[in-house]
Amino acid sequence: MGDPSPRPLVGVSSCLLGERVRYDGGHKREVFVVEDLAARFELLPICPEMAIGMGVPRPPLQLVLEADGIHARGVHDPDLDVTDRLLVFARETLPGLSRLCGYVFKARSPSCGVGSTPVLVPGHPSREDSGLFAAALQTAFPLLPVEQEDRLRDPVLRDRFVERVYQHSRLRDQERGSGINP
Ligand code: SF4
Known part of the structure; x- marks a missing residue:
């Protein structure tokens, strides 16, 4: 008899599916x-x-470290600051994503990178951190298996990610069965 459970739900940066949503179309x-x-x-x-x-198209963004934290600003227009809009989107969206069993993010994106996005630090060498949405998601769901597409080109890392997603899914099923996470 087949497994009656639905397939695990995995979030993915839309551009990785071939959707023309990048800043340049x-x-x-x-x-x-x-x-x-x-x-x-x-x-x-x-x-x-x-x-x-x-x-689309839209002005490209970059992360900039400021006194009150990391901002997402326009590369060519520093007055463009979409930090609050991205954080509000994350705050409103994340509660509806509790069914996720994994997430595949686009590396180096100011919104989607996972520890790989360059952050401009005025007067200092740049460093790398997470995009604003990816950081918010990881804070909300610290145990969620999360990867980036560049790492998943490695078949070993990909197999490991797939297994972690199934494990997460099984754990969620068990929690639901015991009433912990209905
Ligand atoms: S990296 Fe994220 S924000 Fe950028 S185009 Fe892809 S899905 Fe959109």
């Missing part, structure tokens, strides 16, 4: 996401920058 389609992961999991595409209404 392009995408970053990854074959293994579209073919391999899509065959195993139910994928939930999210583009935070489209979701806050920036549209």
Whole structure:
């Protein structure tokens, strides 16, 4: 008899599915996401920058360290600051994402990178940190398996991620069964 459980739900940066949502109207389609992961999991595409209404094409963003924390500002127009819009989107969206069993983010993005996004530090060498949406998601769900597409090109890391997603899904099923996480 087949497994009656639905496939695990995995969030994914929309551009990795081939959606033309990047600032320049392009995408970053990854074959293994579209073919391999899509065959195993139910994928939930999210583009935070489209979701806050920036549209396509839009001004490219970069992360900048300021006195009150990291901001997402326009590369060519530093007066463009979408930090609050991205954080409000995260705050409003994350409670609805508690069913996720994993997330595949686009590396080096000011919204989606996971510890890989350059942060401008005025007067100092730049450093790397997470994009604003990815950071908020990891704070909200610290145990969620999270990866970036560049790392998942390594078949060993990909297999490990897939297994962690199934483990997370099984754990959630057990919690639901015991009434911990209905
Ligand atoms: S990296 Fe994130 S914000 Fe940028 S285009 Fe892809 S999904 Fe949208």
